[in-house]
Amino acid sequence: MAWGGLGVAHGSDGRLLLLEAPLALFPGETVEAEVRWKARHGEGRITRWLKADARRVPAACPVASTCGGCELWEAGDHGPDLKRQMAADLFHRQLGAVDWTWHPAPPEARRHRIQLHWDGAALGYHRRNSHALVAVSACPAAAEPLSAALPRLKDAMEGRALPARPQRWELATGTPAGEVRATDEKGRTWRLEPDGWTRDEAPVTHRLPTTTLQHGPGAFFQVSPAWAAQAFGGLLEGWDLRGATLYDLYGGVGFFSALLGRRFQHRILVESGEDAVTWARRNLEALGLAADCQVADADAWVPEGLGAAEDLILLDPPRAGLTPGLCERLQTAGARTLVLVGCDGAAFCRDLKRLAPAWRLEALAALDLFPLTHHVECVALLRR
Numbered sequence: 001m002a003w004g005g006l007g008v009a010h011g012s013d014g015r016l017l018l019l020e021a022p023l024a025l026f027p028g029e030t031v032e033a034e035v036r037w038k039a040r041h042g043e044g045r046i047t048r049w050l051k052a053d054a055r056r057v058p059a060a061c062p063v064a065s066t067c068g069g070c071e072l073w074e075a076g077d078h079g080p081d082l083k084r085q086m087a088a089d090l091f092h093r094q095l096g097a098v099d100w101t102w103h104p105a106p107p108e109a110r111r112h113r114i115q116l117h118w119d120g121a122a123l124g125y126h127r128r129n130s131h132a133l134v135a136v137s138a139c140p141a142a143a144e145p146l147s148a149a150l151p152r153l154k155d156a157m158e159g160r161a162l163p164a165r166p167q168r169w170e171l172a173t174g175t176p177a178g179e180v181r182a183t184d185e186k187g188r189t190w191r192l193e194p195d196g197w198t199r200d201e202a203p204v205t206h207r208l209p210t211t212t213l214q215h216g217p218g219a220f221f222q223v224s225p226a227w228a229a230q231a232f233g234g235l236l237e238g239w240d241l242r243g244a245t246l247y248d249l250y251g252g253v254g255f256f257s258a259l260l261g262r263r264f265q266h267r268i269l270v271e272s273g274e275d276a277v278t279w280a281r282r283n284l285e286a287l288g289l290a291a292d293c294q295v296a297d298a299d300a301w302v303p304e305g306l307g308a309a310e311d312l313i314l315l316d317p318p319r320a321g322l323t324p325g326l327c328e329r330l331q332t333a334g335a336r337t338l339v340l341v342g343c344d345g346a347a348f349c350r351d352l353k354r355l356a357p358a359w360r361l362e363a364l365a366a367l368d369l370f371p372l373t374h375h376v377e378c379v380a381l382l383r384r
């Protein structure tokens, strides 16, 4: 499995062939596929398995092959190992012989936030690489209360108790999973009650093992919050990060500032979302952590020479990663330690290479924060 969850094969003339594998692909399987050859490579879609790996199991989800959300149901217990191999291949190709650690998800990790589409008649997910709707009435990859809320959301739209125009919805629950919120495209939120949906803009609360965080419904938060807190918490503690100021860049509602807590005397959080920053201020104040939380574009905000020797710069950008200009300015940073987090491994490795002139890779980890999918969270510890 290549980075991005694609299966890799070679044509008889040696040309590379990348296969969309809706149900994962074990090395050595024989499949039938529709292939379009281009000048230097081919792209294909698997239509049938001719020789399946013995480790393949029946998917525990009826729409596993079509819904676009999870590719690894049929890989069963071996899914995490396929992902580990995928990450190993990426790191080896991009970074050479580096040591790294793999952190598989616990079996109970589930999504606490799912995005759905309603087309006026059906509620579901978008089919892989398409805008066609795959209707779903349950989602075993989501926390149980979210899955159970799907028919209730559909009924409410059919009965016009909720806005019935076609649009995207987000369902979210806190930690531990319980109360369910539905947020529409306009950002309006409803809470699910036994007798229906009630307008409610109250925050979603996550009571995590070492901290409590809140955010507005519909806002970004870790998809599987307890597992993310455990995985990042263990990693950052193992790296024994502590010091004067934490620069929590792309900081959201303060997840990393809260996790690192009193290991730093002060923290400066930079985040572009105004609501997120409001929640970051509240969260960190409630935890008694002195913080300067700023609404800003982190890319433009970072100056030459950022920080002093005892400081940590932590960057958790969106999928696209860092800009070349930001990597350039980080070359002159005064801080001696940097942590880079990335949910797209290719962009993450590119950024490590851009940072390399000034920053030496000291530790590298891949966290399985998105079980059942090909997505992996990458984390690196760098020193000046």
Ligand SMILES: C[S@@+](CC[C@H](N)C(=O)[O-])C[C@H]1O[C@@H](n2cnc3c(N)ncnc32)[C@H](O)[C@@H]1O
Pocket (backbone or CB within 6 Å): 220, 221, 222, 249, 250, 251, 252, 253, 254, 255, 256, 270, 271, 272, 273, 276, 296, 297, 298, 299, 316, 317, 318, 319
């Ligand atoms: C991957 S999330 C990480 C959030 C947070 N670190 C967490 O773990 O919950 C990326 C965050 O960056 C924010 N963001 C996106 N572009 C940004 C920019 N140019 N400057 C600052 N923040 C940005 C998003 O709003 C989002 O909250």
